[in-house]
Amino acid sequence: MNTESFASIHRKTLISVLIIISAALLGFRLFQMQIINRNAYENKSAENSIKSIEQLPLRGVFYDRNGKLLVSNVPAYTLRITPAEYDKKLNHLLETVLEVDSGYIDNILYQYRAFSKYQPVKIKRGVGFDIIAWLEENSEELPGVDYIVEMHRDYPAGVNGSHIFGYIKEISPKQLKKQKDYYNLGDYIGYKGLEKTYEKKLRGEKGWKYVLVDSRRRMIGKYKDGKQDLRPVKGSDLILSIDADVQKIAEQEFIGKRGALVAIDPQTGEVLALVSSPEYDLSKFSYITPKEFLSQLYSDPSKPLFNRATMSVKPPGSTYKMLAAIAGLDLGVITPSTTFYCSGGVDLGRFFKCHGVHGNINVIHAIEKSCNSFFYNLIFKIGLDKWAEYSRRFGFGHKTGIDLDEENAGLIPTSKYYEKIYGPKWPRTIMASLVIGQGETSVTPLQLAQYTALIANDGVTYQPHLVKGYIDDNTGEVVPYQYKKIEAGIDKKVFEIVKEGMFLVVNGEGTATHIRSDEFKIAGKTGTSQNPHGKDHAWFVAFAPFDNPQIAVAVLVENVGFGGTHAAPIAKKVIEAYLQNLKDNPKQLDKSIAILKQ
């Protein structure tokens, strides 16, 4: 027997030590958790039980210069699935109802597998009302399936404007990396056009609602009675300089044609219409973009996504002749009475042709008749670099800075440019091509419109722009944006001479007499840009009314031939539409704003 060991003091001590060590171990562990690592656990605890729900603001809309709604928001249904409650047996049924391929739902759910099972996943946007009605009726049999209302863009004015407005799209992971501070996965962002340029103004500010949730992320109440909630701030509405009626007419004129049109108010630089044809259907971009639609757009040889108005660079043809005339008159190398002889061309080592025999001709009639010989002679008096300098003063060779992010600078060659290619003895006859708007000279329709506006308004205008201002939500007033003033710094008399020539193009014996209008005096200039790849491109620039110019237009129609025939009638239509509108309904915007304020 081992009785001396029974309940011995040693064994009691051993048990005491065991109790104390265990308790100390637990105490130390508690100290570690509750005192040392408290903050980390506290953060986790807060994350656990407070859920912040994003409150998306309403995106700002677009009005035209007369207060007509161009781009608005309309509600659309988005179908969602909460994976924790959803039964995958319903996949087939839902896929049939939604008319999507089998595997569509599994594929989307797989993409979101890393997120909480209790967080709803957006399955399809723009779901029809019939499907929503079916969903409501059968909600008992469709656990975990619901819908929300999201806003998408609508274009109620019937204006296409694809190259003006642009579109919004779900933010790409790449963009998201750069702009984490505001955007989240699944947010919309302006991708192109004004939607992109004015993104920050249009998007408004997100709001946040804080709610308490339980362990299954179910909402069980407001956090601090909603005192910390942040209301979303609506995006600002923009007032565009576009005239919806004029834009619509311009777009209609371009149906079936490739080309571009830019109309500017020469006194303000406001773009009245901007068309690049072919256009694309913006409404297909506004919530969900079918893949076939996108690939079709990208592979279309007529490049509908390419903004020809600001991006296409082409030789301006004879529309560029005014520039040399202005330079010559301003430099004093010619006067209005200076004449050059046209024998159907000029011999400059090789024979440079004119399209007629004009005899002795002065600057006004040289513009009217578009006489090449006059300008072949003139350019040698001006010199290439002086000519290039005047080009830059009229906005060529650099971007105009219009509020669209896609724009090309074009090219105005200088002597340095040719020295680089041909050396110091570069063939001077090149200048003869340049002065009549051929060869390397290349411009965008927008630049040409700005140049026409500068001529029309005697050398003063403002940077071309599409947005006049935005509506202040507190006051309802329009807050105008300020734009840079552009001055050519040339005497008014020079412009009067050149404009006289342009007037005669339409109203004298010029190249566009077929668009003569009795109501509005139009002045213009035709141009044909030689195209080595096919038919020539037709140009026409014009402004009206002659005495007090309200609109300046540049029109480009690709691959059709002579400018007077194809481009000039479009310009006339646009000019007449705008001037008629101005005459019938002065101060339309002020009236519209008054209505909006109510």
Place this chain on the structure above:
Amino acid sequence: MRIDYKLRDRFDFGLLLPVLILFFIWLAAIYSSTYKHPSAQGNFNRQIVWGIAAVIIFFVVYSLPTNTFKQISIPAYLVTILLLIVVLLIGRKVSGAKAWLSIGGFGFQPSEFAKIGTILAMAKFLSKKTVDIETLKDLSIALVIGTFPVLLILMEPDMGTAMVFLSFILILIFWKGISVFAMFVVLSPAFIAVSSLFGPYYFYGALVLVTIILIVFRKNLFLSGSIFALNLASGFFTEYVYRALSPHQHKRIQAFIDPMSDPLGSGYNTIQAKVAIGSGGLFGKGFLAGNQTQLQFIPEQWTDFIYCVIGEEFGFIGSIIVIGLFVYLFFRILNIASSSKDEFLSLTAIGILAVFFTHFIINIGMVVGIMPVIGLPLPYVSYGGSSLIANMIMLGIVANIYRTRKMYA
């Protein structure tokens, strides 16, 4: 012989005081954890009824003649075994374990009461004058009395309660006075068994260690060889038992090794429990103000995870007070066990201490993430009628032993 004792002499307030304080902490914790809970709101009231019943039972047990315990030990043990078999046949399954019997709408767990019967039976056997724990025969009988209910409980299967049994079996034979070598013989198969759960290399390593210790003891070759064989068998037997465990227990063991391996599954409770306690800080978030508790991040937190509520709402101070109360209670029981002159009563008291202590260390250890999640309630604090009544019976037995300690001189 009749001595007129003072009340203080007959009733150990030091024994009841920590339990009474725990009782109020327990009321607060149950109230808080079921506050606004959709399905468990009645738990608080139900538990008050249990509480009153438990206090009555405590005083009944306290007043019984002390020798009753020795008299009923064998019948109690047999009834215990019977109930454990019945529960396997007609028991109700709750979270994977067939451990509940329904009697007239009340559910109760036979395994809670089996502890008492087994302790009494083992204490009775060990306190026999003829028993020498150093002989293989007597040691084996003691172990068979103790481990037979364990086998039945493992079949439910209820890991936690089985561990409580193993714990008090070891403490009882230890208290009886087993030698270091005999203790090694008993413990080494368990050591091998646990090691084998971690994989073959741990198993081999443990075997080598056991072999080295055997060599150090310098016992005869036959005995050493038998013990080695026993160890080897234990390792393979564990493999079999592990397979017999329910999947949710497998998951719990895996989740203990790496809680993040399944953050929404079995590791979920551990993570949320740690967040609840850690975020309590020094003073806690205040009564009914713990968001982890009030937002019900831990399912059925009023049962095994009740300590989270204390940790979150009453902070480090509240948690330490609870530990302090338990430690105080343990030392009171230890003193009673050690001062009792009767071997049977001393063994019974130490067995009860082992039960409380095992519950305490496994429950709090699991909540603070240093023990695997094995479903064991915290005595006096967790919700549950059977466990409360069983605990109060055991406390009553200890108080009874104190009352008559001088009669068994």
